[in-house]
Amino acid sequence: MNALKSAASYLTGQLRQIGLFIALIVIVIFFQVTTGGITLAPINVSNLVVQNSYILILAIGMVMVIIAGHIDLSVGSVVAFTGAMAGVMITQWHVPWPIAVVLCLVIGALVGAWQGFWIAYFGIPAFIVTLAGMLAFRGAAQIALQNQQISPFPEGFRSLGSGFLPAFGSSGYEPLTMILGFAAAAILVVTAFRGRATRRKYQLEDEPFAWFMTKLVFTVALVMYVALLLASYNGTPIVLVILGVLVVVYSLVMRSAVFGRHIYAIGGNALAAQLSGVKTKRVTFLLFVNMGVISALAGVVFTGQLNLASPSAGNGFELDAIAAVFIGGAAVTGGIGTVPGAIVGGLIIGILNNGMSILGVGTEFQSLIKGLVLLAAVAFDVFNKRRAASARK
Amino acid sequence: MPHRTAPPLRPLFQNGRRGARPHRASRSSHHARSRAQRKAVHVTDTILEMRDITKTFPGVKALQGVSIEVERGQVHAICGENGAGKSTLMKVLSGVYPAGSFEGEILLDGQPVKFSNINDSEEAGVVIIHQELALSPFLSIAENIFLGNERSKGGFIDWNKTNLAAAELLQRVGLKDNPITKIVDIGVGKQQLVEIAKALSKKVKLLILDEPTAALNDDDSAHLLELIRSLQAEGMTAIIISHKLNEIKAIADKVTIIRDGQTIETLDMHADDISENRIIRGMVGRDLSTRYPEHESTIGEELLRIEDWTVHHPLDGSREIIHQANLNVRAGEIVGIAGLMGAGRTELAMSVFGHSYGTGISGTVYKRGVPIKTNTVTAAIDNGIAYATEDRKRYGLNLLDDIKRNVSGSALGKLAKWGFVNGSEETTVARQFLKNMNIKAPTVNAVTGKLSGGNQQKVVLSKWMYADPDVLILDEPTRGIDVGAKYEIYTIINALADQGKGIIVISSELPELLGICDRIYTLSEGRITADVPRSEATPETLMQYMTQERETPVNERAQVRS
Numbered sequence: 001m002n003a004l005k006s007a008a009s010y011l012t013g014q015l016r017q018i019g020l021f022i023a024l025i026v027i028v029i030f031f032q033v034t035t036g037g038i039t040l041a042p043i044n045v046s047n048l049v050v051q052n053s054y055i056l057i058l059a060i061g062m063v064m065v066i067i068a069g070h071i072d073l074s075v076g077s078v079v080a081f082t083g084a085m086a087g088v089m090i091t092q093w094h095v096p097w098p099i100a101v102v103l104c105l106v107i108g109a110l111v112g113a114w115q116g117f118w119i120a121y122f123g124i125p126a127f128i129v130t131l132a133g134m135l136a137f138r139g140a141a142q143i144a145l146q147n148q149q150i151s152p153f154p155e156g157f158r159s160l161g162s163g164f165l166p167a168f169g170s171s172g173y174e175p176l177t178m179i180l181g182f183a184a185a186a187i188l189v190v191t192a193f194r195g196r197a198t199r200r201k202y203q204l205e206d207e208p209f210a211w212f213m214t215k216l217v218f219t220v221a222l223v224m225y226v227a228l229l230l231a232s233y234n235g236t237p238i239v240l241v242i243l244g245v246l247v248v249v250y251s252l253v254m255r256s257a258v259f260g261r262h263i264y265a266i267g268g269n270a271l272a273a274q275l276s277g278v279k280t281k282r283v284t285f286l287l288f289v290n291m292g293v294i295s296a297l298a299g300v301v302f303t304g305q306l307n308l309a310s311p312s313a314g315n316g317f318e319l320d321a322i323a324a325v326f327i328g329g330a331a332v333t334g335g336i337g338t339v340p341g342a343i344v345g346g347l348i349i350g351i352l353n354n355g356m357s358i359l360g361v362g363t364e365f366q367s368l369i370k371g372l373v374l375l376a377a378v379a380f381d382v383f384n385k386r387r388a389a390s391a392r393k
Numbered sequence: 394m395p396h397r398t399a400p401p402l403r404p405l406f407q408n409g410r411r412g413a414r415p416h417r418a419s420r421s422s423h424h425a426r427s428r429a430q431r432k433a434v435h436v437t438d439t440i441l442e443m444r445d446i447t448k449t450f451p452g453v454k455a456l457q458g459v460s461i462e463v464e465r466g467q468v469h470a471i472c473g474e475n476g477a478g479k480s481t482l483m484k485v486l487s488g489v490y491p492a493g494s495f496e497g498e499i500l501l502d503g504q505p506v507k508f509s510n511i512n513d514s515e516e517a518g519v520v521i522i523h524q525e526l527a528l529s530p531f532l533s534i535a536e537n538i539f540l541g542n543e544r545s546k547g548g549f550i551d552w553n554k555t556n557l558a559a560a561e562l563l564q565r566v567g568l569k570d571n572p573i574t575k576i577v578d579i580g581v582g583k584q585q586l587v588e589i590a591k592a593l594s595k596k597v598k599l600l601i602l603d604e605p606t607a608a609l610n611d612d613d614s615a616h617l618l619e620l621i622r623s624l625q626a627e628g629m630t631a632i633i634i635s636h637k638l639n640e641i642k643a644i645a646d647k648v649t650i651i652r653d654g655q656t657i658e659t660l661d662m663h664a665d666d667i668s669e670n671r672i673i674r675g676m677v678g679r680d681l682s683t684r685y686p687e688h689e690s691t692i693g694e695e696l697l698r699i700e701d702w703t704v705h706h707p708l709d710g711s712r713e714i715i716h717q718a719n720l721n722v723r724a725g726e727i728v729g730i731a732g733l734m735g736a737g738r739t740e741l742a743m744s745v746f747g748h749s750y751g752t753g754i755s756g757t758v759y760k761r762g763v764p765i766k767t768n769t770v771t772a773a774i775d776n777g778i779a780y781a782t783e784d785r786k787r788y789g790l791n792l793l794d795d796i797k798r799n800v801s802g803s804a805l806g807k808l809a810k811w812g813f814v815n816g817s818e819e820t821t822v823a824r825q826f827l828k829n830m831n832i833k834a835p836t837v838n839a840v841t842g843k844l845s846g847g848n849q850q851k852v853v854l855s856k857w858m859y860a861d862p863d864v865l866i867l868d869e870p871t872r873g874i875d876v877g878a879k880y881e882i883y884t885i886i887n888a889l890a891d892q893g894k895g896i897i898v899i900s901s902e903l904p905e906l907l908g909i910c911d912r913i914y915t916l917s918e919g920r921i922t923a924d925v926p927r928s929e930a931t932p933e934t935l936m937q938y939m940t941q942e943r944e945t946p947v948n949e950r951a952q953v954r955s
Contacts (some may be wrong), residue, residue: 202820204836257815258805265802268791276786276803276856277774335793361842 010208016329020344021218023377025372027348031355033111038358039351042233045226050162050305051358053239056343058321059328059379060250062296063342066325067254068287069267069334070119071128073132074319075295078111079314080141080298087309090157096345097157105296111137113179120284140312149201150309160283161305165236173231180236181227185220186246193217209268225386239301249338263287263358267334324349327377420608439503440465440630441486441599442520446497448481448490455481456495456654463599463647468621468631470645472638473675475902477633478654483601487521487828488514501599520587524732524734528576535559535572538591538852549670556937562590564913566620581709582671589620600624601632606640607735618644636733638669638940650675670933671941677903678931685908686880688887692911693724694761696895697778697864702756704737704744704919714740715919718756722864727886729901729906731935736898739783741916742866746780747773760863774803777863781853783872783899785846787822792842796834797823799841804860826855831881849877854885863897871905883909903932915939 010020031039058075065072082104089100111133119130152158161288199205224310226273230236254260262283265273276281298317303309328345330337349370356366416900448456456478463469485488488508499506499909501517504741508514511521528537532624535556538690544554559572570579576587585605592600601620621631621644635641640647642662650657650672657675660667678828704715714737720729732738743750745758747770748882758767762778767773773780782788790799799914801808808819812881823837834844839851850870855907857865867886871879890896900906906913913930915923923938 063721200818202817202824202837204820206836254815257812258809258814258815259812261798261805261814264794264798265791268793269787269789272782272790273802275746275770275780275782277770279804279859295636331793335791 009208013213016381019343020327020329020348020377022343024348024351027355029350030364031351031358034132035355035358036040039355040229044354045229046237048238048350048354049230049240049243051354053161053237053345054302054305055317055320055324055350056346057242057246057294057298057301058317059324059342059346060339061291062318062321063325063330063337063339064250064260064263064287065126065291066322066330066332066335067267067334068263068284069270070284070287071117071322072130072288072291073127074111074115074130074137075291075298076314076317076319077134077137077141078108078292078295079299079302079317080311081111081137081144081294082108083303083309083313084144084150084311086140086157086300088144088154090153091150099153099162099241101157101300104300105293108292108294108296108299109289110292111295112289113320114290115292116285119288120281128289138311139210141313145309145311147311149311152205152307153309157300158304159238160242161239161301161303162307163238164234164240167235167236173228174235175231177227177231181224181231184227184358185223188220188223189216192326215312239305242297242301247339247343252280256340259283259286264335267336269335292349297386304338320349323374327374329381331381332378345377356373400696400718401866417907419906425582438465439463439633440501441570442498442500442503443482443486443501444498446482446485446495446499448478448485448495453876454654456485456911458497459656460652461649461650461656461659463632465630466625466628467646468633468644470626471634471651472636472641472648472672472676473651474901477651477676479651480603480656482651483603483632483634485520486514487511487519487601487848493584515595515597518596519601520592520595520597520599521601522585522592522603522605524604525602526581526584526588528584528587531575533573533575534563534570534579534587534590537576537587538572538594540591542594551560551863558594559590562593563587565593565808567616582609584855585609585613585732586619586620589624597629599632601634603634604636604734605633606635606637610672636735636940638672639942642667642670646670652676652888670937673933673936673940677936684880684904686884686887688727688909690727690890690911691725691950693761693893695723696761697720698762699745700757700759701739702758703754704740704751705753707750707752710798713919715744718862718916718921720914720921720924722897724863724893725890725893725895726912727890727898729908729913730897730916731913731939732899732904733939734901736939737917737919738916739868740919742780742897744866745773746770746778749780751880755939770802774860774862778866779803779860779862779864780866781857781868781870783869784904785849785853790841790849793840795838795840796827796832796844796852797837800826800837800859807859821822823855824860826851826859829884830855843872847874847881849883850874850878850882854882858889862894864897866891866897866899867899867900870936871896871900871902878893903935906930906935915941917941 014181028039058079062072082160083105085098086104089095089103090097095103113128115126115133118124119126165176168176192212195204196207254263262273262278265276265278266280266283270280299314302313306313324346325337325342326332326345327348328337328341328343352370352373353366356369361369420538439462441461443459443461446459447454459482461469461471461482471479471482474878481490485495488510488711491509492507499508501519506517508517514520538559538744539555544551544558556572557815563570563572566589568583568586568590570583576584579587589600605617609617618640621633625631633641633645647659647661648667649659652675660675662672698721700719702715702718702761703713706712706714716742720728720730720841730738730741744754745767747886748754749770757764759765765776767776767778786792791802797819800833801814801819805814808814808822821835825839826832827834832844832848832851832855834848841849844852854870870886871882874882886896886898898906898910907927907930911927913925913927913935914921915925922941925935925938
């Protein structure tokens with residue numbers, strides 16, 4: 001009885017996380033039913049991954065910026081600008097595409113350094129600086145493209161956005177994807193158990209074993225199911241590999257790198273961080289450099305996927321990325337948020353977009369519904385916090 | 394404005410519901426008594442009486458049966474050490490703490506009153522001007538005066554009326570500025586006058602001034618006191634809270650001394666020849682009990698020395714906050730800095746620690762006799778200096794994060810390899826502190842925002858102990874924590890000194906400094922006025938040095954500076 005009670009209190013403590021997952025599942029099931037099974041069809045799952053990849057990539061950078069208590073409104077324009085530069089470099093200057101990609105990332109870093117300078121060292125609020133960047137880099141993209149679209153791109157460049165890992169076997173389930181799926185599942189299981197063992201060693205474990213197993217079985221099943229779906233279509237999208245690496249690296253950075261910890265410290269209490277010897281200006285500067293590089297990567301992926309560099313590319317991406325981060329549980333005031341949370345938030349937005357498109361819902365209603373979902377998610381957060389605060393009293 | 398006599402009773406106090414209160418009997422008896430008094434002594438007339446006010450915060454009795462009686466037309470000063478309960482008493486009076494949240498009775502013009510917020514008290518003519526001015530910087534003087542009390546017609550502001558009325562009020566307080574001037578464009582002294590004008594606009598009959606001259610220079614202070622005197626001549630009653638005993642002596646008719654939340658005495662400044670020392674004795678007269686652990690310091694070489702340290706105000710570069718301060722601390726020594734609110738204690742410490750406060754900082758910091766740079770927090774930490782802030786919630790902790798990450802916060806590099814933090818080691822370190830410091834929390838994963846003040850303070854101390862500095866500056870290390878936790882903190886401070894660290898303790902509580910320090914510097918108006926060894930330190934001598942005024946008059950200083 002007592003165990004049950006403590007388990008229940010643990011779960012209410014995790015209400016936000018659980019709620020996020022349940023929301024994701026409910027939305028998937030809803031669309032699976034209403035679209036008559038199209039949502040989870042292998043080709044659609046593959047499309048879902050590919051078509052949302054750049055939002056998810058942006059969400060990773062954005063969650064870090066938001067945890068630090070800032071915001072970046074310029075990412076959509078930076079996507080357009082770096083995509084434009086990729087087009088100019090590859091088709092007009094005939095730069096080999098791998099070099100062009102690297103140069104694009106460097107341009108992203110410079111863009112981030114420019115904005116980071118004004119924010120960190122000059123003290124202009126990020127909202128203003130990146131609003132200026134949103135306008136300026138949109139203009140820069142238009143200038144670079146002379147208001148024309150550029151197309152086509154070489155095969156290799158395109159595959160970054162829409163290609164698949166080389167397939168083995170001609171029919172049935174593609175083995176490489178299955179192997180990757182198994183590997184990912186195995187890594188998940190091992191790290192989960194190791195983490196639990198360490199926490200137990202330090203007597204920090206308060207997660208009921210049953211819940212731990214439920215969560216683990218669920219995630220492993222999800223990974224394997226997605227792998228199965230992908231394997232029965234074209235195999236593993238290259239962009240999924242890129243995304244996977246980013247998620248793993250940045251989760252690690254935010255959890256245990258000194259840099260990531262300083263970001264949380266600044267967002268939680270900038271004055272205290274500074275008086276603890278955190279170089280707040282430098283960290284903020286690097287944060288925006290990082291955001292610039294990530295935006296450039298999203299720009300490359302997006303341009304490759306469309307096989308087109310367009311001056312209007314990336315319009316509104318910043319809003320999707322910001323929405324993903326807040327749906328994923330980040331706090332507007334900074335200090336709170338996680339990379340996996342932002343990814344799940346991004347997936348919710350992606351599935352909403354995808355499902356509503358399949359159902360033929362007009363863009364006006366898509367926008368309306370996305371807005372309401374964002375509001376509901378944050379309202380749930382606020383409600384939760386208040387409940388916790390009043391329970392403490 | 395002519396002097397207002399007692400206003401007609403507000404209907405609130407006439408209805409039957411109020412009459413049913415248990416105080417009824419005492420109220421009528423009081424009536425009889427005060428009427429009798431008035432007959433006997435014609436000149437005196439009590440405007441305010443606070444009776445047996447007791448205010449309890451969780452775990453602390455801030456006020457215990459405080460009584461005070463203020464006569465109409467007088468300037469009544471309230472004196473006491475920091476934390477004695479003066480501000481709490483004024484908050485009770487002005488309705489910041491609503492009726493019912495404290496025990497006791499407030500009588501205004503002989504009538505019991507119950508204020509449930511500031512609006513109530515202002516309506517009754519009691520207006521408080523807080524130490525931190527509550528003006529909106531980008532609005533004009535006139536807009537500020539009538540903020541929340543706008544001169545309007547049908548929901549639209551009547552600007553002519555507003556500015557005209559403001560100009561009249563400004564004339565009354567002797568301010569010649571145009572009412573449309575923005576608050577940011579006038580100095581702090583004038584802002585104080587605007588606050589008073591604002592109070593006058595509310596038909597004030599009892600004006601409360603909390604440390605009105607704390608942020609003012611000598612000229613502005615003198616002007617303000619002059620104004621209070623002239624308002625008094627018009628019939629205004631004022632309560633003034635001040636640390637500056639010379640001002641009190643100059644302006645007050647009566648002084649009530651509060652100590653440890655109790656009224657000690659009320660002195661009539663006219664009746665007897667009351668000296669500043671007499672007031673000081675009342676403020677500090679209390680025994681040092683065994684609230685401090687026994688400790689014998691083993692003092693070694695000099696660790697830190699600050700020479701000719703001068704700091705200017707961050708916004709007003711012409712205002713000196715710290716003037717040529719010299720101090721030092723040796724290994725194993727606990728050095729105190731005593732000073733009243735606004736003397737520049739925190740400013741001194743924070744300016745040394747990474748120039749975290751102030752501009753135009755000059756002077757030299759020596760570590761073991763070698764000059765060092767402390768112009769960034771990182772440089773200060775690298776040179777073995779740590780500063781634990783007085784405001785742990787604002788400057789000390791990330792309240793959103795857990796204990797272990799707060800503990801490792803200032804020395805994360807010690808736990809990291811290739812830029813990544815070793816989580817297990819971090820947990821181990823935090824667990825040790827949890828145990829050694831007796832931090833009461835379930836695990837090191839507990840969020841610091843949910844801990845009690847004492848435990849939060851221990852987390853802050855742990856953070857700096859983990860950084861392993863040579864010199865620790867502790868700013869108000871026991872502020873807002875209970876007696877038991879205080880004792881533990883003192884024990885920790887002693888242990889740190891025994892490890893050969895130099896400790897500087899800044900505190901508003903003289904008994905605390907006398908109880909734990911080997912040597913005490915006194916700070917008054919940004920100047921170090923004395924360096925008193927423990928054996929010679931008494932509350933009286935310290936208080937004398939803490940209230941000591943500058944030796945050089947204003948114009949002479951100006952010459953020296955130019």
